[in-house]
Amino acid sequence: xxxxxxxxxxxxxxxxxxxxxxxxxxxxxxxxxxxxxxxxxxxxxxxxxxxxxxxxxxxxxxxxxxxxxxxxxxxxxxxxxxxxxxxxxxxxxxxxxxxxxxxxxxxxxxxxxxxxxxxxxxxxxxxxxxxxxxxxxxxxxxxx
Amino acid sequence: xxxxxxxxxxxxxxxxxxxxxxxxxxxxxxxxxxxxxxxxxxxxxxxxxxxxxxxxxxxxxxxxxxxxxxxxxxxxxxxxxxxxxxxxxxxxxxxxxxxxxxxxxxxxxxxxxxxxxxxxxxxxxxxxxxxxxxxxxxxxxx
Numbered sequence: 001x002x003x004x005x006x007x008x009x010x011x012x013x014x015x016x017x018x019x020x021x022x023x024x025x026x027x028x029x030x031x032x033x034x035x036x037x038x039x040x041x042x043x044x045x046x047x048x049x050x051x052x053x054x055x056x057x058x059x060x061x062x063x064x065x066x067x068x069x070x071x072x073x074x075x076x077x078x079x080x081x082x083x084x085x086x087x088x089x090x091x092x093x094x095x096x097x098x099x100x101x102x103x104x105x106x107x108x109x110x111x112x113x114x115x116x117x118x119x120x121x122x123x124x125x126x127x128x129x130x131x132x133x134x135x136x137x138x139x140x141x142x143x144x
Numbered sequence: 145x146x147x148x149x150x151x152x153x154x155x156x157x158x159x160x161x162x163x164x165x166x167x168x169x170x171x172x173x174x175x176x177x178x179x180x181x182x183x184x185x186x187x188x189x190x191x192x193x194x195x196x197x198x199x200x201x202x203x204x205x206x207x208x209x210x211x212x213x214x215x216x217x218x219x220x221x222x223x224x225x226x227x228x229x230x231x232x233x234x235x236x237x238x239x240x241x242x243x244x245x246x247x248x249x250x251x252x253x254x255x256x257x258x259x260x261x262x263x264x265x266x267x268x269x270x271x272x273x274x275x276x277x278x279x280x281x282x283x284x285x286x
Contacts, residue, residue: 006169007194011201013162014174014247019206019217021155022148027220030286033269033276042152047250049156050163054255057164066171073173076258087241088249088264092271094234096279097227097286100219101246102239103176105232106199108219110207115221119232126236127177127184134241 003068015107021046024108026099033096083137163252170194175248176202177239185240227286238268 022028022042031040061072095101098119105112105120112119166174172194179195182188188195210217222228239245242264244253249268253261279286 003170003194004197006165007197008201010162010166010169010174011198012205013158013165013201014176014198015202015205016209017155017158017160017162018202019155019209020158021152023152023155024206024217024219026222028148030276030280033272034280035273036277037281042148045149045152046156046159047254049153050160050251051156051255053157053160053164054167054251057160057167058256060168066167067169068171070171072167072171076253076256076260078259080260080263083241084243084260084264085267087238087243088267089238089271090234091238091242091245092268093275094231094236094238095246095268096272096275097234098222098231100221100231101176101235102180103202103245103247105235106176106180106202107206108217109203111210111216112219112221115223115228116219118225118228119221119235122229122232123236124180124184126233126238127181127240128236130181130237130240131185131187133237137241 006068014103017050018104018107021049024104024112028099029101029104030096030099082141083134086137159247159251160255163247163255166198167252173248173252174198175244175252177235177245178243178248181236181240222286242268 018024023046028040028042031038032043066072100119102123105116105123108116109120163174166172179198183192183195242249244261244264249261249264254265
């Protein structure tokens, strides 16, 4: 019950924050990536704002447990594999093409029209086939 | 300072609070691609409840805000189906291969100085700038 409520609260804050920040407007995101054209720095303010509560939250995890029980995530690793690099390049291309990443695509689903629904449907399909591509990548890595 | 920057900062603070609630509350990293991807490929079956409630909030809260304010927010997304499909596939595949997107690697990763999060963010922004420069400023197709 507590887990569900906290998850719902977090998701609601996330959706409202994305909408208020302007990140559901694809032109603002594409403007951020249009560094050599009509550059729009709004995304830097959004990211900067988001990092403050989050950095405090990570500090608060020390010697504590999550409110709803369980454990906190393991410390970050420095392992940079090809999946991380190839995946991030593909994500960057898609991000530029439509001006949408997973969070804003979901937050704008109710008002984004057929365009938003089409993007999300394709994104879900991509997520469905990704584990198979992951296997292929790992196998070719093992051979080389 | 332009209103858009102030709204960006305010919205960003709320996004950061969302990540803080998810971390301190349920003990998990708030990454949109991971939360939804784990439901799609079945890898997150054990935590399906957390994920579904989170997604209900992400989709439902902006809907309620839209209804309360009365004016439909603009996404200004492309009208070309092929562009939307290609972009969606790239974002879906890319974020799941890389294990994170703007929220997981960006907001949650950078804030704890995760090397993977910082590298991923630099790469997807770099790739996005490259794509935007080619597609808009050189070829003029989007």
